[in-house]
Amino acid sequence: MMPSFAEIWAYLTISPILWVTVTLLAYQAAYAIYRLSGANPIANPILISVMFIVSLLLFTGTPYRTYLDGAELVNFLIGPAIVAMAVPLYAHLARMKTMLVPLTVALLIGSLTAISSAVAIGWLSGGSNEILLALAPKSATMPIAMGIVEKLGGFSSLTSVTVTVTGIAGAIMSRGLLNLMRIDDDAIHGFALGITAHGIGTARALQMSESAGAFAALGMGLNGVATSVLLPLIVHLSV
Amino acid sequence: MLGAVTCLLLFQLVGEVTVRWMKLPLPGPVVGMVLLFVVLMIRGGIPENLRTTGNTLLQHLMLLLVPVTVGMMIHIRRVGEEWLPILLAGIGGAALTLAVTALTLRLLLARAKRALR
Numbered sequence: 001m002m003p004s005f006a007e008i009w010a011y012l013t014i015s016p017i018l019w020v021t022v023t024l025l026a027y028q029a030a031y032a033i034y035r036l037s038g039a040n041p042i043a044n045p046i047l048i049s050v051m052f053i054v055s056l057l058l059f060t061g062t063p064y065r066t067y068l069d070g071a072e073l074v075n076f077l078i079g080p081a082i083v084a085m086a087v088p089l090y091a092h093l094a095r096m097k098t099m100l101v102p103l104t105v106a107l108l109i110g111s112l113t114a115i116s117s118a119v120a121i122g123w124l125s126g127g128s129n130e131i132l133l134a135l136a137p138k139s140a141t142m143p144i145a146m147g148i149v150e151k152l153g154g155f156s157s158l159t160s161v162t163v164t165v166t167g168i169a170g171a172i173m174s175r176g177l178l179n180l181m182r183i184d185d186d187a188i189h190g191f192a193l194g195i196t197a198h199g200i201g202t203a204r205a206l207q208m209s210e211s212a213g214a215f216a217a218l219g220m221g222l223n224g225v226a227t228s229v230l231l232p233l234i235v236h237l238s239v
Numbered sequence: 240m241l242g243a244v245t246c247l248l249l250f251q252l253v254g255e256v257t258v259r260w261m262k263l264p265l266p267g268p269v270v271g272m273v274l275l276f277v278v279l280m281i282r283g284g285i286p287e288n289l290r291t292t293g294n295t296l297l298q299h300l301m302l303l304l305v306p307v308t309v310g311m312m313i314h315i316r317r318v319g320e321e322w323l324p325i326l327l328a329g330i331g332g333a334a335l336t337l338a339v340t341a342l343t344l345r346l347l348l349a350r351a352k353r354a355l356r
Contacts, residue, residue, distance in 0.1 A: 078307075080244070082268035086293075142307065165326065177337050219340075
């Protein structure tokens with residue numbers, strides 16, 4: 001007797017082959033759309049891939065956990081990718097060295113702007129204290145932001161949402177915004193993206209050029225440290 | 240390519256062991272990255288295959304972030320009624336941070352350039 005479709009599906013859902021392939025197909029379709037749009041940052045490949053995959057999961061009634069277990073292989077490659085950031089960072093070290101003071105000042109001002117603008121806009125639009133705390137570190141990378149919020153007694157699950165929204169918003173808006181201000185230096189663009197939009201912004205910068213990627217990686221790393229020092233200090237002083 | 244991938248994994252492995260051994264409050268890959276950076280400085284250059292492989296991997300960092308971003312959907316129900324402040328602060332905050340950081344850096348770089356002359 002032929003095995004039923006339900007039996008084959010039951011095998012597929014618990015095997016990585018289906019979800020790794022789905023992730024690669026979704027990303028390549030999203031990347032093709034991005035290219036077709038003339039590399040318009042609005043056609044953000046992460047956003048489009050996630051929309052494809054979430055639709056598929058909802059349509060097939062697959063729990064998110066099942067997908068995440070299956071796609072773990074893709075997730076695993078984030079580790080070696082972080083190690084690989086040493087390459088663009090080293091390649092652009094000479095220019096970074098000439099910019100030490102401007103970069104440090106821009107980091108501090110950028111980090112404080114990220115925290116204060118998030119809390120101020122959240123408060124003005126009627127966010128509860130829980131939401132405000134989850135919003136405050138939203139420009140830092142996910143593990144750092146979640147760690148800070150947990151230590152301060154907030155909900156790290158809400159933070160994963162605020163961090164993601166910020167990352168995608170930053171990656172989509174940066175080109176338009178910097179064009180508006182007539183800034184076409186990849187170092188400035190990259191650094192602002194890394195500080196504002198962590199990994200997603202850095203991924204966007206790496207898509208643009210190696211030098212934008214190098215400065216984004218630097219901005220992301222430094223803002224992770226700055227946020228984990230500044231935010232507990234601000235909360236301590238203001239409560 | 241194989242050599243470069245092995246090299247990246249090896250540095251991550253050393254990073255993971257180092258943070259556990261020395262009880263560092265850092266992710267293993269970050270320590271691996273710092274170690275590779277130091278080795279590149281001592282060596283005084285990037286081997287061509289490492290540069291190609293590293294940049295190829297990084298050009299598609301967005302792909303690697305897709306599962307984590309799907310993972311956020313697990314928590315989206317917690318947002319409930321409060322999606323408006325999250326959306327406004329997310330988008331508005333990102334715009335302000337981008338603009339302020341970029342303008343500050345441009346101003347300071349222009350000033351440093353003038354001081355050099």
